[in-house]
Amino acid sequence: MTKRQEQGGEGAPRRAFPVRLGLIVGGLVLAGLVVEQGLRVVPAGNVGVVFSALGGVKSPPLQEGVHFVTPFVDRVNLYSTRTQEVTLSHARGEGDEGAIRARSKEGLDITADVTVRYAINPGRAAELHQKLGPAYERVLIAPEIRSKVRDAIGQVNAADLISTQRQAVEVRVSEALKQEFARNNILLDAVLLRELRIPESVAKAIEQKQTAEQQVAVERNRLQQANISAQRAVVEAEGAAKASVARARGEAQALSLRGRALRENPQLIQLTVAEKLSPGINTVMLPSDGNFLLDLKTLQGQGVGATKPGD
Known part of the structure; x- marks a missing residue:
């Protein structure tokens, strides 16, 4: 054996060791990547809807905590289960939409500021993901609020809307939204009619009408009081007359009894x-x-x- 052969025989194991080390390191990296892709954490107040590239949306959704899914195949979409709200107002804030413009029963322009509180149905989040997706607020919530508020306002006169029928409109909107939301796996918490605005000229006319009605009511009350006083006087007079008749009848009966006693006892x-x-x-x-x-x-x-x- 030559000197080079001896040197080559000694160098072969040294070259094998780095290859083996590289395979180990590569395996560890690959395992770490697989673990990273497979482990998913669902934060508090959320559920995770799993979408598989092989089988589509999986049900039921993942609850809060750590979960392992199929790496590189499954994707987890998070949905908040906390109560959320959407506001439609003329004083538009961040994330708010514009106020609702509607018409009353007699055709007057009404502007309504509304806040709606809602939450998704946690157990039906997979169906929500299939039907509407993460943009469900823009696709469903806001349009349905506008539609139901317009329908409810259109059934009431403007004067009643700002006085006696405000709560009834709120209840009507709540019932309609609750049914529509339930069909789309959303739970309605509350509907708040924050403000209802009508044209200023109409508001003044309604105010004048209400003032006149109040004055009529006051006069009607006075007349009723006068009638009551007159009826009381009539009752008192009738009572006095009946008392006089009763006294006269008693005196006559007394005289009759006295006369009979005198006839019977001279x-x-x-x-x-x-x-x-x-x-x-x-x-x-x-x-x-x-x-x-x-x-x-x-x-x-x-x-x-x-x-x-x-x-």
């Missing part, structure tokens, strides 16, 4: 006469069967005459 006549004459005239009623009155003066005169001498 002695009461003498008693009554005695009561009327007393105490000016001295009389006495003797309790004898004859029932007569004795004049004391006559008895005294007869007694004196009987005792005169010579008689």
Whole structure:
């Protein structure tokens, strides 16, 4: 064996070692890449909808936490499950859309500022992803709010809208949106009619009409009070008349009873006469069967005459 052969035999293992090391490092890198592509974290307040390049959208969605999906094949789309809101207002802020323009029942222009709170149905996020995708607010939420608010305002007069029917319109919009959202896997939380604006000239006319109606109501109340007072006086007069009739009837009945008593008991006549004459005239009623009155003066005169001498 020559010297070069000996040197070459010694160098072969040295060249094999870097190749093996490269394979190990490459394997580790590939494994790390696979792990990185396969591990997915779903943050709090979210669900993850998995889309597979081989099988499409997977259900059910991934809940909060760490999950392993098929690397390079599955993609996770995050959807917030927290309550969200969309505002349609004339004072447009960041992310807000413009106010809703509608017409009342009589055709007057009405401008409405509305805020709607909602959340997606976590268990149906996969269906939401299939039907609408991440742009569901622009595609569904805002257009449906505008449509339902216009429909509700169109059923009410402007005067009623800003006075007595505001809450009824809010309820009508809520019921319509709840049904439409439910068909698209969205849960309605609340509908808030923040402001309803009508033309200034119409507002003044409505205010004047309401003022006149209030004055009429005040006058009607006064008239009712006067009628009540008059009715009370009539009732009191009728009561007094009925009381007089009752007293007269009682007195007549008393006289009738007294007359019948006198007819049945003649002695009461003498008693009554005695009561009327007393105490000016001295009389006495003797309790004898004859029932007569004795004049004391006559008895005294007869007694004196009987005792005169010579008689």
